[in-house]
Amino acid sequence: MRGRFLTTGERVSRFEADLARFAGRKRAVGVTSGTAGLHLALVGLGVGEGDEVITTPISFVATANAVVLAGARPVFAEVEASTGNIDPAAVESAITEKTRAILPVHLYGVMCDMGRLAELARRNGLLLIEDAAHALEALQRRGAGVAVNYRPIHLYRFYRENFGGREGRFPRAEHIGASTISLPLYPKLTEEEADYVAASLAESMKE
Numbered sequence: 001m002r003g004r005f006l007t008t009g010e011r012v013s014r015f016e017a018d019l020a021r022f023a024g025r026k027r028a029v030g031v032t033s034g035t036a037g038l039h040l041a042l043v044g045l046g047v048g049e050g051d052e053v054i055t056t057p058i059s060f061v062a063t064a065n066a067v068v069l070a071g072a073r074p075v076f077a078e079v080e081a082s083t084g085n086i087d088p089a090a091v092e093s094a095i096t097e098k099t100r101a102i103l104p105v106h107l108y109g110v111m112c113d114m115g116r117l118a119e120l121a122r123r124n125g126l127l128l129i130e131d132a133a134h135a136l137e138a139l140q141r142r143g144a145g146v147a148v149n150y151r152p153i154h155l156y157r158f159y160r161e162n163f164g165g166r167e168g169r170f171p172r173a174e175h176i177g178a179s180t181i182s183l184p185l186y187p188k189l190t191e192e193e194a195d196y197v198a199a200s201l202a203e204s205m206k207e
């Protein structure tokens with residue numbers, strides 16, 4: 001904000017170069033948000049009107065919103081009970097002749113089964129676009145990361161009314177949505193605050 005450029009400039013170029021190196025890619029493009037990045041990837045690859053994109057019902061709603069924003073239709077596929085990540089078998093059953101892309105989310109820092117998803121994409125001529133908002137480092141290290149709590153996307157009113165979302169459609173995703181909470185966690189959280197959060201959690205579990 002102190003520099004001459006508000007939206008682009010030397011810092012952004014440096015960030016893009018550093019990120020590309022970190023992720024082992026030829027190129028990285030800086031955008032204003034995760035939603036903008038997903039939208040850009042979809043539109044840039046020509047996904048739009050009349051296309052279906054298979055994605056997960058357990059993510060931040062922006063994942064599916066980016067598909068809608070691109071003019072395509074999000075088609076949800078059930079998640080694995082153990083990881084909460086999109087289940088490749090469910091993806092396979094959701095493929096139709098309108099499917100253009102698979103959009104997995106590496107939830108909570110744990111990678112999806114990219115081997116199977118890549119194979120499915122290859123076999124069916126589909127694009128594979130990864131939402132790595134939770135997992136930039138997992139892409140490198142495949143480790144565990146933070147936890148964010150989400151309501152299942154198909155149960156939001158917008159997705160119920162426009163895309164036929166209903167209770168019971170994805171029981172594993174709904175179970176995760178109903179049983180996962182997010183706790184305050186940020187770099188400046190003090191030891192005392194962390195203790196307070198832990199104690200409050202322990203108390204509420206007794207109720």
Ligand SMILES: Cc1ncc(COP(=O)(O)O)c(C=O)c1O
Binds near residue numbers: 033035036063105
């Ligand atoms: C999995 C996932 N995808 C996309 C987004 C969207 O990112 P942004 O809020 O920067 O638009 C988020 C944000 O929390 C997210 O968790």
